Amino acid sequence: MTQAAPGWGNLYSPVVIVGQSLCEQCMKPQEPFFEGSGSLLNESLRRAGRAKDETFISNVVHCHPPKNRGSHEHEIVNCSSFLHRELELVRPRLVIALGVDAKRVLSFFYPSARVSPWPFRAPSGRQPRSPYLLFAKHPAWIKRKHDNALEQEYVHSLADAMRWAFHGAAPVLEPTCAGMADVNATD
Numbered sequence: 232m233t234q235a236a237p238g239w240g241n242l243y244s245p246v247v248i249v250g251q252s253l254c255e256q257c258m259k260p261q262e263p264f265f266e267g268s269g270s271l272l273n274e275s276l277r278r279a280g281r282a283k284d285e286t287f288i289s290n291v292v293h294c295h296p297p298k299n300r301g302s303h304e305h306e307i308v309n310c311s312s313f314l315h316r317e318l319e320l321v322r323p324r325l326v327i328a329l330g331v332d333a334k335r336v337l338s339f340f341y342p343s344a345r346v347s348p349w350p351f352r353a354p355s356g357r358q359p360r361s362p363y364l365l366f367a368k369h370p371a372w373i374k375r376k377h378d379n380a381l382e383q384e385y386v387h388s389l390a391d392a393m394r395w396a397f398h399g400a401a402p403v404l405e406p407t408c409a410g411m412a413d414v415n416a417t418d
Contacts, residue, residue: 238289238317239263245324246396247362248272249314249333251369252292252302263288268370271382275389281397287321289314291332302332311336325396326362327389330369337364350388353395365392 238247250263264272264283276283292302293310318326318340326341328334337344344361347354354363373385 235293236263236290237293237313238287240283240287241285242287242321244285244287244321246286246327246393247318247321247323247325248286248288248327248329249337250288250290250329251332252290252294252306263290264370268374271370271373271386272389275386275393278386278390279393279397281393285397286393287317287323289317291336307332307336315340323362323396324358325365325392327365327367327392329367330372333369334366337366347392350384351392351395353391363396 248263263269273283276286291310291314292306293313294306314336325347326337328337341361341364343359344364345354345359347363347365349365349367351365367385367389370385373382376382
């Protein structure tokens, strides 16, 4: 493992985006989705009329795994308290999980949360006590498909989700994450 990289962005954002871990090229500037797959996220933000620093972006693992390998289970468990605390501080309206590790950890943190469908459709009804969750493929997975139509659908759906979350956003008023037990308990 390398140095730690905490969450990045606006602590008052109605949107938190959670990825797996910072890739190698993101470690130096300490900015998630700085290059590469970040182009899809940046395009989504542009289409939503938002800047990257208006959101809060974090990761399941706060260190960079060597050679951009997937995170090991003990790394996910060790870092989960950092992500948990960030979510408690920000209290977003919408949490977007990018990839399977983020989906699993956020499902554990928010076991009774409402999950928005993919592609995103705006939820109806009252805001629940916990944030809405949106589970999406990691943008690196989308980029590796080399499919322009898939990329455009992905960007469009993320932009719709961000527009919805920022429109009339009010922070979640109380702590909503589950306690910090081993995330393996949900498997």
